[in-house]
Amino acid sequence: MTTGFSRLAAAAARAPVVLVASRRGNVELWANLVILTWAGVFLLWQGPGFALTVGTVFAIWAILAVSLNLVVGFTGLLSIAHIGFFGIGAYAMAILTSGTSYEELRTDAIPTFGWPFFAALPVSAVAAGLVAIAVGVVLNRFRDDIFVLVTFGFAIISYSVFLNWAELTRGAFGIHDIARPAVGDLVLDSDAEFLAFAVLCLALVSLVSWLVVSSSFGRVLLAIREDEQAAEVFGYRVARYKLVVWVISAMMAGLAGGLFSSWARFVDPYSFALLESILLVSIVIIGGLATIWGSLLGVMTFVLLEEGMRFVPFLPNESIGQARQAVLGVLLVLLMLFRPQGLVGRYRL
Amino acid sequence: MAMDAGRRGVDAGAAGSAPDSMLLELAGTSVRYRSVVALDDVSLGLRSGEIVAVMGPNGAGKSTVLRAIMGLAPVVSGAIYWRGERLAAPTHEIVRQGIAYVPQGRRIFAHLSIEENLEMGCLHLRDAAEKERRMESVMALFPILGERRRDAASGMSGGQQQMLALGRGLMAGPQVLLLDEPTLGLAPIVVAEVFRKVAEISERLATTILIVEHNIKGVLEIVDRAYVLNRGRLAHEGTPRSLRESDVLREVFLGRADAER
Numbered sequence: 330m331t332t333g334f335s336r337l338a339a340a341a342a343r344a345p346v347v348l349v350a351s352r353r354g355n356v357e358l359w360a361n362l363v364i365l366t367w368a369g370v371f372l373l374w375q376g377p378g379f380a381l382t383v384g385t386v387f388a389i390w391a392i393l394a395v396s397l398n399l400v401v402g403f404t405g406l407l408s409i410a411h412i413g414f415f416g417i418g419a420y421a422m423a424i425l426t427s428g429t430s431y432e433e434l435r436t437d438a439i440p441t442f443g444w445p446f447f448a449a450l451p452v453s454a455v456a457a458g459l460v461a462i463a464v465g466v467v468l469n470r471f472r473d474d475i476f477v478l479v480t481f482g483f484a485i486i487s488y489s490v491f492l493n494w495a496e497l498t499r500g501a502f503g504i505h506d507i508a509r510p511a512v513g514d515l516v517l518d519s520d521a522e523f524l525a526f527a528v529l530c531l532a533l534v535s536l537v538s539w540l541v542v543s544s545s546f547g548r549v550l551l552a553i554r555e556d557e558q559a560a561e562v563f564g565y566r567v568a569r570y571k572l573v574v575w576v577i578s579a580m581m582a583g584l585a586g587g588l589f590s591s592w593a594r595f596v597d598p599y600s601f602a603l604l605e606s607i608l609l610v611s612i613v614i615i616g617g618l619a620t621i622w623g624s625l626l627g628v629m630t631f632v633l634l635e636e637g638m639r640f641v642p643f644l645p646n647e648s649i650g651q652a653r654q655a656v657l658g659v660l661l662v663l664l665m666l667f668r669p670q671g672l673v674g675r676y677r678l
Numbered sequence: 679m680a681m682d683a684g685r686r687g688v689d690a691g692a693a694g695s696a697p698d699s700m701l702l703e704l705a706g707t708s709v710r711y712r713s714v715v716a717l718d719d720v721s722l723g724l725r726s727g728e729i730v731a732v733m734g735p736n737g738a739g740k741s742t743v744l745r746a747i748m749g750l751a752p753v754v755s756g757a758i759y760w761r762g763e764r765l766a767a768p769t770h771e772i773v774r775q776g777i778a779y780v781p782q783g784r785r786i787f788a789h790l791s792i793e794e795n796l797e798m799g800c801l802h803l804r805d806a807a808e809k810e811r812r813m814e815s816v817m818a819l820f821p822i823l824g825e826r827r828r829d830a831a832s833g834m835s836g837g838q839q840q841m842l843a844l845g846r847g848l849m850a851g852p853q854v855l856l857l858d859e860p861t862l863g864l865a866p867i868v869v870a871e872v873f874r875k876v877a878e879i880s881e882r883l884a885t886t887i888l889i890v891e892h893n894i895k896g897v898l899e900i901v902d903r904a905y906v907l908n909r910g911r912l913a914h915e916g917t918p919r920s921l922r923e924s925d926v927l928r929e930v931f932l933g934r935a936d937a938e939r
Contacts, residue, residue: 545801552787552798559785562748563798564773564850676789 360672364629371633379636381520387632388527389589392534394612394624396581401610402618402676403542404574405554409606410464410480413487414579416601417460418453418586420491420498423596425449426508439499446508450587457583458576465575469568472557484606491598503597507590527588534581538621541577550574551619554676608654611661617674626672631657699762701726701886702747702777702854706756709739709746709910716742718910719756724854729880729887731897734907735931740890741782743907744856747888748772748779774802778852782859782890784843788832792823795831795842799849808851816845819878837868844875848883855879857889861896869893873900894927906930 372380397411425444444452464483471479491498498504510517510526517526541547549570552560561567590596608631616627638644638653669677700723709717717739724730732740745751747758749769758765760775767775778799787795796813803809817824820841826834831842840860847855857876861869877900879885891897898904898918906914906926914926921927 545797548790548794548798549801551790555787555789556785558750559781559787560798561769562750562773562779562781563846564770564802566768566770 356668357673360626364626364633364672367633368629371637378520381524383632383636385520385524385527385592386635387628388524388531389585389592390609390612390632391531391625391628392585392588393582393609394616394628395531395535395538395621396578396585397609398613398616398618398621398624399538399541399550399574399578399581401613402620402623402674403547403554404550404571405676406468406571406575407477407610407678408480408575409477409603409610410483410487411578411582411609412601412603412606413484414457414461414582415586415589415605416487416491416596416598417457418583419590419596419600420504420586421453421456421583422446422449422587422590423504423507424497425452426591427504427506428508439495439497439504444508446510446591447512449508450510450584453587454580454583457586458580461576461579462572465572465579468575469571481603484603488598488602491601498598501597503595504590505595507594507596509591509594523592527592530584530588534584535621535625537577537581541574542619542621546570546573554619604654608657611657614671614674614678615657615661615664617671618678619675620673623671623673630660630672634660700724700759701761702765702888703759704743704746704756705759707746707753707758708755709742709751710754711752715910716751717746720907720910720912721756722905722912722915724886724888726853726886727880727884728902729876729889729900731901731904732888732890732907733892733894733897733904733927734913737909738907738930739910740907741858742910744779744858744888744890747777747856773850773852776851776853777856778847778850778854779856780843780847780858780860782862784836784839786831786834786839786842786846788830790831791828792831792834792842793827795846796823796827796849799846800851803851812849812851815883816848819848819875819882820845837864837871840864840868840872841875844872844879848879848885852885854886854888857887857891859890859892861891861893869896873897876900898922 372383375383393411393415397408400406400408400411424439425442426446426449427441428443468476468479492500494500495502509523517523542550549560549565552563552565553567553570557567589600593600612627612631613624614627615630616625617623634656635653638649638656641652644652664671665678703721703723705721706719707717707721708715708719720739720743722730722732722743732743734740742751746753747765749767749772760777765772765775773779787798790798793813796816797809800809800812803812817827822838823842823845826838831839834842844857844860847857860876861872864872873896876887876889880887889897889901898921901918903915903917904921905912906921908930913930914921914924916924
């Protein structure tokens with residue numbers, strides 16, 4: 330832990346230098362200024378209630394994006410599978426904490442356990458991690474395009490399991506009555522309390538990610554990203570490094586899933602469809618590969634677009650969803666054309 | 679700087695080896711990629727402290743020799759011996775046993791700094807003092823790396839990148855350094871500098887070196903012995919003088935040896 334603190338202190342000492350360095354890149358500076366100003370103005374305009382909801386959505390998606398960036402950005406493994414781990418975490422939380430008597434709802438019953446939130450949250454992360462070990466062992470046999478295709482396959486399989494394993498997930502009906510965080514009599518039931526807890530989780534995940542990428546382990550990940558075989562011939566067990574970062578990332582996604590289902594108090598398979606996974610990868614690329622701040626900025630851009638589209642006057646309500654995806658798609662194409670490293674990224678895809 | 683057998687009085691008995699015992703040896707080694715035989719019953723060896731070249735035309739199997747030693751090529755028959763014991767460890771173990779490989783094309787990590795690239799050579803080393811000692815030793819050998827230690831490796835010239843690749847290999851503290859075409863794609867003046875540095879590594883650090891090289895004239899200036907491969911088979915073994923005096927290189931490179939066979 331001493332090493333972690335000393336590295337934190339060193340980073341704090343370097344902060345002004347980093348700030349000056351970031352000013353060298355005008356695009357990065359403008360991207361930061363525009364998005365942060367946009368976020369500030371938008372939240373002030375819409376008021377605190379809106380800010381609490383948007384803030385929580387931001388925190389949960391930011392955990393997902395930061396964790397995915399460990400794999401896609403820092404290690405160079407383009408994965409579409411992340412939404413599957415998010416779903417596993419969400420369903421673990423839902424199944425373990427739901428107390429609803431489904432017979433009363435006249436739909437299929439599933440086992441209910443009535444666990445408290447804080448007992449279920451680590452299980453959400455561990456369940457995602459265990460599945461990630463099994464998937465990662467298989468994925469380690471593949472590289473490049475084939476790797477992407479196999480992760481694509483996992484995303485489809487996980488969605489099918491959520492939808493069709495009705496005895497466990499209640500399929501398309503979804504699971505209701507999911508627990509909110511509570512310690513004794515203190516229940517974090519209000520939006521403000523939940524937001525504070527979600528932001529705390531985001532801070533924790535960002536800190537862990539930072540410790541991972543700034544360690545010698547993280548250096549090897551960057552080397553694997555650049556030249557996997559070269560890293561191998563310098564004595565690094567590349568397969569093991571890839572598996573470890575894959576599992577860490579999946580556990581973070583599982584944690585985000587647990588938070589998500591507790592916040593929404595309901596899960597169904599449609600939140601974990603393939604399109605969500607593609608959106609998530611797009612967010613990471615837009616923000617910038619191999620940068621934690623870039624992931625946060627990418628999610629901020631996405632959430633602002635997502636919510637901001639509601640206020641476009643000439644857009645009919647039924648077209649808002651499609652319009653969001655179109656705008657995000659156009660943004661992605663423009664970035665790939667003019668700034669392939671993303672808003673504040675270090676690497677091109 | 680022309681040298682011949684016993685280029686600088688190589689101590690064959692160094693590191694506790696018997697005078698004629700090989701530090702690293704391929705014994706009747708064959709490598710096959712599906713139906714393609716890349717190495718066919720090749721035997722060669724290195725004594726402690728030597729610089730040994732492997733030469734031959736394109737497709738002769740030169741790089742395959744190094745890849746087989748590093749566990750990166752499928753050995754289908756024969757064996758590789760390291761200090762008299764069979765070497766059958768995975769690649770990451772081989773590095774820790776004292777064999778470092780500098781692959782063809784330099785393969786530096788372009789987005790890392792020069793210092794970070796060098797550290798990649800020995801990140802598994804726990805002893806910080808030893809790590810620092812090796813860093814200083816490498817920077818003494820290649821002063822340009824010390825002067826630009828914080829710069830991104832991508833900003834270096836081809837020659838400087840080759841120095842970085844050599845330095846990164848040395849950071850592992852190897853007894854044997856395997857160099858795959860270290861002068862490939864470099865300007866003639868830089869090629870001479872690379873060969874000088876290879877000789878200097880051998881002199882100053884007593885590192886045994888196996889070098890695969892297409893620049894015959896340059897490499898024969900610095901090696902103790904050389905092996906010539908042709909179509910995966912050993913065509914000749916000898917000192918630089920014996921190679922210069924024989925027609926084997928001309929025959930191999932012009933294809934006449936093959937025709938006679």
